[in-house]
Amino acid sequence: MTFIAPVKFAIDLLAVLLLALGIKGLSKVRSAREANRLAAIAMILAAFGVLLNSQGTIGISINSWIWIICGTLIGGLLGALTAKRVPMTAMPEIVALFNGCGGMSSLLVALGVALFPSTDGSDGVVGELIRNFSIVVSLFVGAITFSGSIVAMAKLQGWLSTPSWTQSKARHFFNILCAVIALIGGIYLSIDGQNGLFLIVIASSLLGIGVTLPIGGADMPVVISLLNSYSGVAAAAAGFVVGSQLLIVAGAMVGAAGLILTQVMCDGMNRSLVSVLFGGALGSSSISSGGGGGEYTNITSCSPEECALTLEAAERVVIVPGYGLAVAQAQHTLREVTRVLENADIEVTYAIHPVAGRMPGHMNVLLAEADVPYEQLKEMDVINPEFPATDVVLVLGANDVVNPQAKNDQTSPLYGMPVLDVQEARTVFVVKRGMSAGYSGIKNDLFDLQNTSMVFGDAKKVLGDLLLELKELGVGSKG
Amino acid sequence: MSFFSEALWVLLLGSLLGLELIGKVPPTLHTPLMSGANAISGITMLAALTLIIKSGDNLPLLIIGSISLGFALFNVIGGFLVTDRMLAMFSRKKTRK
Numbered sequence: 001m002t003f004i005a006p007v008k009f010a011i012d013l014l015a016v017l018l019l020a021l022g023i024k025g026l027s028k029v030r031s032a033r034e035a036n037r038l039a040a041i042a043m044i045l046a047a048f049g050v051l052l053n054s055q056g057t058i059g060i061s062i063n064s065w066i067w068i069i070c071g072t073l074i075g076g077l078l079g080a081l082t083a084k085r086v087p088m089t090a091m092p093e094i095v096a097l098f099n100g101c102g103g104m105s106s107l108l109v110a111l112g113v114a115l116f117p118s119t120d121g122s123d124g125v126v127g128e129l130i131r132n133f134s135i136v137v138s139l140f141v142g143a144i145t146f147s148g149s150i151v152a153m154a155k156l157q158g159w160l161s162t163p164s165w166t167q168s169k170a171r172h173f174f175n176i177l178c179a180v181i182a183l184i185g186g187i188y189l190s191i192d193g194q195n196g197l198f199l200i201v202i203a204s205s206l207l208g209i210g211v212t213l214p215i216g217g218a219d220m221p222v223v224i225s226l227l228n229s230y231s232g233v234a235a236a237a238a239g240f241v242v243g244s245q246l247l248i249v250a251g252a253m254v255g256a257a258g259l260i261l262t263q264v265m266c267d268g269m270n271r272s273l274v275s276v277l278f279g280g281a282l283g284s285s286s287i288s289s290g291g292g293g294g295e296y297t298n299i300t301s302c303s304p305e306e307c308a309l310t311l312e313a314a315e316r317v318v319i320v321p322g323y324g325l326a327v328a329q330a331q332h333t334l335r336e337v338t339r340v341l342e343n344a345d346i347e348v349t350y351a352i353h354p355v356a357g358r359m360p361g362h363m364n365v366l367l368a369e370a371d372v373p374y375e376q377l378k379e380m381d382v383i384n385p386e387f388p389a390t391d392v393v394l395v396l397g398a399n400d401v402v403n404p405q406a407k408n409d410q411t412s413p414l415y416g417m418p419v420l421d422v423q424e425a426r427t428v429f430v431v432k433r434g435m436s437a438g439y440s441g442i443k444n445d446l447f448d449l450q451n452t453s454m455v456f457g458d459a460k461k462v463l464g465d466l467l468l469e470l471k472e473l474g475v476g477s478k479g
Numbered sequence: 480m481s482f483f484s485e486a487l488w489v490l491l492l493g494s495l496l497g498l499e500l501i502g503k504v505p506p507t508l509h510t511p512l513m514s515g516a517n518a519i520s521g522i523t524m525l526a527a528l529t530l531i532i533k534s535g536d537n538l539p540l541l542i543i544g545s546i547s548l549g550f551a552l553f554n555v556i557g558g559f560l561v562t563d564r565m566l567a568m569f570s571r572k573k574t575r576k
Contacts, residue, residue, distance in 0.1 A: 079557030256497025
């Protein structure tokens with residue numbers, strides 16, 4: 001049996017290497033898919049290593065095997081089914097759900113170890129203390145991750161709205177109270193390893209809810225990314241609890257990488273992490289302070305028919321897809337419209353703002369699903385200088401990312417956010433359901449401009465009408 | 480104690496590695512990266528496995544471990560599959576070009 005330990009060690013090393021390569025590869029378009037598989041293989045290897053090692057040293061009872069297989073089958077099947085069925089537009093919710101379950105898993109491990117301690121005192125006093133502390137961290141972070149992710153999912157699905165009390169100062173007291181109670185429970189548990197267990201779980205779950213509930217839909221991706229980072233931390237803490245270095249490395253890597261990703265997302269939205277977490281929904285605060293508000297004075301609206309006539313005469317068209325397009329699931333209809341335009345030799349490109357869609361990078365996924373060629377998607381820095389040479393810009397369900405206030409108005413809360421300079425184009429059509437404000441609750445100066453016309457309606461319906469009008473005009477059918 | 484002091488080094492180095500791994504990510508990949516990293520955070524399934532194996536005949540502990548394993552695998556398998564689904568759409572574009 002002496003060969004088991006070195007083999008397990010080698011497997012663990014390989015698994016860590018593959019995981020690191022996987023995360024690295026996922027950040028490059030060319031290698032992303034292989035990287036994802038690499039990471040999956042690493043996980044299988046790691047699980048195999050644990051089973052091999054245990055079988056070789058202490059043995060795995062039949063009883064254990066049964067429960068292992070039960071958990072694997074049920075969890076795995078549900079996961080596979082969910083992954084296959086979920087529509088691409090629901091991606092943010094589903095990442096939140098998966099993430100919450102990861103947190104729950106860490107929480108349960110810590111709970112099990114705390115309820116039925118198996119230590120024989122060989123760790124010594126300091127070891128015992130570190131161990132109990134890891135249990136506390138695992139419970140605390142796991143519970144926040146779970147409850148926070150579930151709230152995030154429910155809000156994104158529209159099952160939960162933002163209760164008004166969460167926008168008042170009262171929520172800070174509520175959250176601080178929960179944090180203090182969790183801390184007290186944590187201190188108790190660290191000392192004797194038993195008391196305060198459920199105090200922590202309940203208080204940190206409430207804290208997760210209290211922190212996530214006030215956050216508006218626009219900021220939710222940041223929160224999910226942060227919670228994703230937390231679930232890494234929870235996994236690392238669980239690694240301390242069960243004594244697995246592999247788990248600690250992997251958890252720490254995901255935790256740290258998640259933080260970086262969160263920061264990248266915040267930069268894209270010109271929001272600081274602190275204001276996302278403690279500022280509440282941006283809308284209410286900006287309305288009360290009056291910044292960037294005001295009435296629209298010069299709105300021009302037009303029908304899909306007029307829009308089609310202008311498009312017919314255009315040579316260069318830029319599409320600016322946004323959240324509204326994703327919600328209306330109109331990406332396929334959009335693709336049909338652009339096919340017609342392309343057939344008429346009109347140059348069509350897509351301007352992708354870094355945070356377009358429901359989370360950063362989401363729009364690229366949706367357009368890829370609708371068969372839009374990758375090379376037609378242009379990032380903000382590339383497309384911005386091209387707007388003055390553009391005939392028609394079609395803004396589909398985007399709002400704050402095309403607000404010129406971000407460049408011109410220093411008093412605006414949006415000031416400084418990178419935006420698409422669509423107003424430079426000759427004509428701008430904004431397809432929008434109504435005059436309601438974007439996430440930020442801020443007036444969009446673009447809508448007041450001379451060269452902007454509003455086409456009111458659901459993105460999918462408007463695009464459908466547009467398609468009919470274009471076909472009636474005979475656009476793109478000459479060949 | 481030696482495990483814990485080693486483990487703290489591992490924690491430190493792992494965190495530093497994670498900070499360095501993703502410096503520049505094209506916005507296209509933010510969503511798949513988040514989803515993939517999320518799947519990896521389900522590595523806590525190893526802890527659940529260990530818990531089940533060490534719990535012997537303790538039924539409540541076996542059940543807790545099994546539920547925990549289920550949650551973790553839901554995270555892992557669902558996460559990897561959904562990431563693959565997203566990335567497949569990018570690579571399809573690539574080959575057709």
